[in-house]
Amino acid sequence: MSGERFTLDTNLLVYAVDADAGEHHDMARELVDQAVEMDCVLTLQVLGEFFHAVTRKGRMPVSDAADQVHDWQTLFPVVSSRSEDLDRAITAVLRHGLPFRDAMLWSTAKAAGVTVLLTEDLQHDRVLEGCGSATPLFSPEPLGGESPGRAKETKTRSVLQ
Numbered sequence: 278m279s280g281e282r283f284t285l286d287t288n289l290l291v292y293a294v295d296a297d298a299g300e301h302h303d304m305a306r307e308l309v310d311q312a313v314e315m316d317c318v319l320t321l322q323v324l325g326e327f328f329h330a331v332t333r334k335g336r337m338p339v340s341d342a343a344d345q346v347h348d349w350q351t352l353f354p355v356v357s358s359r360s361e362d363l364d365r366a367i368t369a370v371l372r373h374g375l376p377f378r379d380a381m382l383w384s385t386a387k388a389a390g391v392t393v394l395l396t397e398d399l400q401h402d403r404v405l406e407g408c409g410s411a412t413p414l415f416s417p418e419p420l421g422g423e424s425p426g427r428a429k430e431t432k433t434r435s436v437l438q
Contacts (some may be wrong), residue, residue, distance in 0.1 A: 283317040284386045285309065286396035287326040294331065294345060308395070313352050320385045321357045324349065326378075356389040 285308070292298045292305035324346050331337035331345075358381065365387070366380040375383065379396075386394050 281316065281392045282390050283312060283315060283393050283395055284320060284382075284389070284391045285312060285317065285323065286382065286394065287323045287330060288397050289395060290323065290327045290349070291330050294337065312395075317353055318356050318386075318389050318391065319349055319353045320382060320389075321355055322382055322385060324355065356385060358385045359388065362388050 289305050289308060292301045293309045295302055298305070328342050328346055331342045332339050362381065362384040366377065366384040369375045369380040369383060370377050373380075382396075383394060
């Protein structure tokens, strides 16, 4: 998959810190670790959604969630939406029936040159305007590298309660 640019969806980041997610946790942690070594960006939208998802109802202490977001901002380039991305997202909702949240993520990622959006929310191998989606937790080698579960130092905190 060399030459590809990736981004990760919120659900993968949540699994990466949720030790109670079992195999999904292990696979998502490995995926994030692999992504650090590849051409991968995170969207500001996803980091915000992650923070909201893990701090609501006290699932993760706010300070731990903030530290994790900061770590990912250090490890990955972070891209933000522009007004053109909003227009393209609305068009994707109208033409392709995407939920708005997914359309906005896709549009922002596309504008950043992302060719593969790693998510569980969109159809696997669906391609819209050159940006495809993949469901990496069901692949034996999510980014074409080693299989998940390989022991190594991780860049993701496992503190979700």
